Amino acid sequence: MVRVVITNSIRFVLLMATQVFLLKNIGYYNLSIPYLYILFILTLPFGIPNYLLFLLAFFTGLTIDFYYDSLGLNAAACTVLAFVRILFINLTVQRDGFDNEPEPRLGIMGFQWFIFYAFILTFSHHFILFTFESFSFSELGYTFIRILMSTLFTVSLMLITEFAFFQKKLR
Amino acid sequence: MRNLWLFISKYNAFFLLIIFFTISLILLIKNNSFQRASVWNSSNQVVAQSYEKVNEISSYLSLGKTNDSLAAENARLRNQLATSFTSDSIKQGTVRDTTLKQQYTYTVATVINNSVHQKNNYLTINRGSKHGISKGMGVTSAKGIVGIVLNVNENFSTIRSLLHSETKVSANVNGSIGSIVWGEGNYDPRFAYLKDIQSHLNIKKGNRVVTSEFSMFPQGTAIGYVAETRTSKGDNSLDIKIKLDTDFATLDYVYVINNILSAQQLSLEAQNKIE
Numbered sequence: 520m521v522r523v524v525i526t527n528s529i530r531f532v533l534l535m536a537t538q539v540f541l542l543k544n545i546g547y548y549n550l551s552i553p554y555l556y557i558l559f560i561l562t563l564p565f566g567i568p569n570y571l572l573f574l575l576a577f578f579t580g581l582t583i584d585f586y587y588d589s590l591g592l593n594a595a596a597c598t599v600l601a602f603v604r605i606l607f608i609n610l611t612v613q614r615d616g617f618d619n620e621p622e623p624r625l626g627i628m629g630f631q632w633f634i635f636y637a638f639i640l641t642f643s644h645h646f647i648l649f650t651f652e653s654f655s656f657s658e659l660g661y662t663f664i665r666i667l668m669s670t671l672f673t674v675s676l677m678l679i680t681e682f683a684f685f686q687k688k689l690r
Numbered sequence: 691m692r693n694l695w696l697f698i699s700k701y702n703a704f705f706l707l708i709i710f711f712t713i714s715l716i717l718l719i720k721n722n723s724f725q726r727a728s729v730w731n732s733s734n735q736v737v738a739q740s741y742e743k744v745n746e747i748s749s750y751l752s753l754g755k756t757n758d759s760l761a762a763e764n765a766r767l768r769n770q771l772a773t774s775f776t777s778d779s780i781k782q783g784t785v786r787d788t789t790l791k792q793q794y795t796y797t798v799a800t801v802i803n804n805s806v807h808q809k810n811n812y813l814t815i816n817r818g819s820k821h822g823i824s825k826g827m828g829v830t831s832a833k834g835i836v837g838i839v840l841n842v843n844e845n846f847s848t849i850r851s852l853l854h855s856e857t858k859v860s861a862n863v864n865g866s867i868g869s870i871v872w873g874e875g876n877y878d879p880r881f882a883y884l885k886d887i888q889s890h891l892n893i894k895k896g897n898r899v900v901t902s903e904f905s906m907f908p909q910g911t912a913i914g915y916v917a918e919t920r921t922s923k924g925d926n927s928l929d930i931k932i933k934l935d936t937d938f939a940t941l942d943y944v945y946v947i948n949n950i951l952s953a954q955q956l957s958l959e960a961q962n963k964i965e
Contacts, residue, residue: 549788577714584717591717598710605703651718656724 552666576601596648625681765798806879834935861904
């Protein structure tokens with residue numbers, strides 16, 4: 520239990536630092552913007568209670584918002600992300616079969632499941648993020664292109680991260 | 691109560707979503723000026739748009755009134771046009787201050803009866819002798835000439851339309867004078883023929899046709915433009931087909947032209963006949 524808390528805390532700090540100090544400066548013409556930090560919420564253990572998941576997601580988003588000067592924006596997106604995560608895991612993971620598996624990771628869950636998981640969750644997060652950022656229906660097409668491009672960017676970064684760090688756990 | 695708790699704990703994810711999402715949104719809108727402005731702006735937009743729509747509909751209801759006032763204004767403005775005035779100065783005389791004197795006045799009228807598909811077409815307008823209309827006055831629309839006043843009673847007048855076999859209007863194309871006729875083998879309300887133009891004259895398709903100084907209309911009133919020219923059989927004049935500017939089928943408002951000096955002109959010309 521303590522080990523889980525410590526590893527997740529380290530992961531949180533590392534992902535936050537990467538997001539705020541490195542990825543904040545990366546983007547393709549305001550069209551494709553990576554938000555890798557949501558990998559922290561994605562890889563929280565399966566057994567986490569809902570309220571804790573929501574709290575963590577909310578504060579993760581809020582932390583990013585402090586650095587991005589967009590108070591509440593990422594928090595809202597992460598809250599939705601947490602909700603979608605609960606729905607997705609309820610639908611696709613059999614409780615009995617996977618309760619012993621600690622975390623939804625690439626190495627544990629397999630490539631196909633993970634890429635689907637990452638794509639759906641990232642899309643829901645980015646959808647909320649970019650629509651609330653533009654906050655109008657006037658540039659719907661542009662916003663949608665931004666959502667798609669950014670989702671692709673974020674998911675590919677997630678896959679790279681997962682492959683780089685957790686390859687050895689592959690069954 | 692127990693059931694309510696069960697319900698909430700069963701769907702706790704959804705309620706947690708609502709709680710945290712609401713908190714985020716409050717933070718977002720309270721702390722970000724752009725989103726805050728957007729919220730107010732969009733609500734204002736909705737209000738403004740609904741007002742605009744209602745206004746659009748209500749303006750339709752007063753369209754008739756607006757038309758009337760605009761047509762009246764047009765008549766008033768036409769009274770001030772340069773073509774409504776005639777030069778009053780004597781050629782060899784000294785230059786006077788008041789060189790222009792009103793020759794034409796316009797009275798606006800609404801067409802209340804109209805025909806275009808007869809062999810001889812007439813219009814009825816809602817102005818009569820009470821409004822200063824008298825027999826023989828010219829009638830124009832905003833686009834071009836319409837016809838000549840035929841009969842007048844107190845409140846109404848009938849107009850012999852240009853689309854009438856007996857209506858002949860003196861017209862000017864490229865400086866040469868001819869006369870507009872309709873109804874001699876041509877019963878299309880969109881076209882008329884211009885006769886008595888010498889065939890050696892260079893009349894091209896698209897040339898403007900206007901009234902000449904010999905008509906009861908102010909010189910230069912629009913009639914139409916040349917649509918087709920061909921030599922007429924038998925004499926050396928051209929048959930010129932003219933596309934009329936006035937759309938007789940949709941006539942609504944017309945102007946009756948009163949030539950103030952026509953009485954003098956006619957009485958003078960009548961003397962010639964007596965002699």
